[in-house]
Amino acid sequence: MSKLTLIKASMLGAVAAVTLAGCGDDVGKVSLGLFTTKDIIIDARPDPKIEGVTCHISRIEANLSLADPSDMSISCRQTGVISAADIASIDKSKNGEVVFKASLSILFKTLKVRRIYDAENQTLLYLSYSTKETNGSHKHALSTVPLYGTQAWVEPSTVSKH
Numbered sequence: 655m656s657k658l659t660l661i662k663a664s665m666l667g668a669v670a671a672v673t674l675a676g677c678g679d680d681v682g683k684v685s686l687g688l689f690t691t692k693d694i695i696i697d698a699r700p701d702p703k704i705e706g707v708t709c710h711i712s713r714i715e716a717n718l719s720l721a722d723p724s725d726m727s728i729s730c731r732q733t734g735v736i737s738a739a740d741i742a743s744i745d746k747s748k749n750g751e752v753v754f755k756a757s758l759s760i761l762f763k764t765l766k767v768r769r770i771y772d773a774e775n776q777t778l779l780y781l782s783y784s785t786k787e788t789n790g791s792h793k794h795a796l797s798t799v800p801l802y803g804t805q806a807w808v809e810p811s812t813v814s815k816h
Contacts, residue, residue, distance in 0.1 A: 668772075678815045681710070699754050703744050707767065707799050709754070709767060709780055726765060727784040730797040736804040750779070758774035776801040776808065 682696035695715045701707040709730040727759040743750040750770030757764055765783055778801070783794035801807045 664721055665758045682712075699767070700733075701730075703753070704736055704740045704769075704778065705737070706732050706736040706740070706804070707778065708733040709797065711754075711765075711782060713765070726782055726784070726792060726795060728767065728780060728797045728801050730778070730780040732799055732804065736799075736801060736806045738806045738808075741771070742802070744769065744771060750781075753780075763768065764786045772798075776806075 655759060656717065662741070679694060679698045681698045682694075684694040684696075686692045693715045694711055694712055697714045699709045699711060701709065704773055709728055711726055713726040713727050717735060752766050752767050753769045754767040755764060765782065767780055767782045770781065771777075773778055780797045780799070782796075783792055785792070807812040
């Protein structure tokens, strides 16, 4: 790699690190080896409207490489009480609502996490995705949090079907 390419890559990594610093609580960091500057970062993000849900998002942090920062994974779980009032306060449209957003690079890549409510199955869906197409597709991952067993669960006979 030329010196200019290394400088540009280093700047991209620094910008990505700064913009993702506000992404959540950094709960894990795993090095990918001695001969690479890439790490896997794991952030914990509580849902801002559903108090009892936390999402863990893993992503690659590459300081000196032009690695694709769109690669990510998400896992959301019930970590506290989920109330009916919390469910009543969320967007229930088919598009749901963006609950987390972070810039991944100066190349206009953004990581978004969207919450969608599946009323028929009483499940919260969390879709993480990149807004920039990479290699012909948008990177995405899905995690679900069923409401069964929570205070927000409604008996199936009283749930309206659409």
